[in-house]
Amino acid sequence: MRFEIFALFNSKINRSFSFIAIFSIAVFCQTAFAQTIAKGPPTGQKGKPPVIVIPGLIGSELVNKETDEVVWFDLQRSKTDDLRLPISANLEKNRDNLVPRDILRNIKYLKFLPETEIYQKLAASLEIPGDYKEGKWDAPSENGFQDTYYVFPYDWRRDNVENARLLNRRMAELKTKLKRSDLKFNIVAHSMGGLIARYAAMYGDTDLPNGTRRLVPTWAGAKHINKIFLVGTPNEGSISSLNALVKGYALGGGGINIPFIQSLSKYDMFTLPAIFQLLPHSGTIRVFDENLKPLKIDIYNPETWEKYGWAVYD
Numbered sequence: 001m002r003f004e005i006f007a008l009f010n011s012k013i014n015r016s017f018s019f020i021a022i023f024s025i026a027v028f029c030q031t032a033f034a035q036t037i038a039k040g041p042p043t044g045q046k047g048k049p050p051v052i053v054i055p056g057l058i059g060s061e062l063v064n065k066e067t068d069e070v071v072w073f074d075l076q077r078s079k080t081d082d083l084r085l086p087i088s089a090n091l092e093k094n095r096d097n098l099v100p101r102d103i104l105r106n107i108k109y110l111k112f113l114p115e116t117e118i119y120q121k122l123a124a125s126l127e128i129p130g131d132y133k134e135g136k137w138d139a140p141s142e143n144g145f146q147d148t149y150y151v152f153p154y155d156w157r158r159d160n161v162e163n164a165r166l167l168n169r170r171m172a173e174l175k176t177k178l179k180r181s182d183l184k185f186n187i188v189a190h191s192m193g194g195l196i197a198r199y200a201a202m203y204g205d206t207d208l209p210n211g212t213r214r215l216v217p218t219w220a221g222a223k224h225i226n227k228i229f230l231v232g233t234p235n236e237g238s239i240s241s242l243n244a245l246v247k248g249y250a251l252g253g254g255g256i257n258i259p260f261i262q263s264l265s266k267y268d269m270f271t272l273p274a275i276f277q278l279l280p281h282s283g284t285i286r287v288f289d290e291n292l293k294p295l296k297i298d299i300y301n302p303e304t305w306e307k308y309g310w311a312v313y314d
Contacts, residue, residue, distance in 0.1 A: 047146030056191025060153035164199035194233025237280035
């Protein structure tokens with residue numbers, strides 16, 4: 001079984017959650033990916049293998065499934081919906097009425113400013129010069145098995161494992177609709193989307209085991225995948241997630257809350273399983289005091305959060 005993963009940008013770099021960074025990566029993708037993907041391996045078909053685009057954290061539009069109101073991204077908080085998830089020990093049941101509808105293509109920070117492109121450049125680069133057309137998961141075209149790209153929006157607040165399993169099922173269902181059991185996809189995954197793609201490839205539709213038993217890679221999902229391009233994926237976690245849990249996240253970047261623009265407070269962040277899954281892995285961060293002397297800090301110990309006043313219940 002042949003399967004390849006390509007990683008662009010060092011996963012240890014401290015990255016901002018800024019939309020500006022996402023936009024810059026999308027511009028980079030315009031020339032880098034469309035040409036690379038077009039050189040995919042022979043698959044017994046005339047056209048190029050299909051592509052799946054997976055956005056990063058906060059990169060999917062969230063709407064109320066009953067009212068169709070756009071809750072994310074919107075300049076102001078909804079009066080009826082909240083980005084905070086319900087909290088309980090059962091992650092599966094911590095749901096609200098928000099569902100993903102599309103990747104964020106363009107946004108407006110302020111009404112009087114022009115739109116800022118997020119993933120539109122990436123989509124456009126696949127179409128021109130990549131010569132791909134966008135396909136629909138639920139209603140693929142007859143030739144949707146080639147020269148076609150599919151976007152995978154997901155609820156970026158929820159468990160990454162849940163979204164990885166959903167991706168695996170979506171690929172299997174699409175292959176059935178296309179009547180192509182041997183079809184394999186190329187995946188372009190940005191930031192946290194890379195963690196979702198990687199889990200889907202390594203474990204397929206398998207959930208995390210209970211207790212302390214470790215999950216052993218089976219590469220069950222690799223049967224659906226030809227190549228994965230990881231763009232800025234925090235494979236060892238990101239210090240920005242710790243900062244977001246402690247201080248919240250300001251959409252304006254630089255930790256500055258811009259008036260009239262919706263930001264995510266630390267109380268919002270505390271309810272999102274995905275942000276905890278982005279925390280730096282044990283042994284990957286170095287901490288210093290005001291005298292530049294190394295400190296030993298275990299960010300996975302609740303006492304550490306209480307000691308430094310990071311806990312939301314302080």
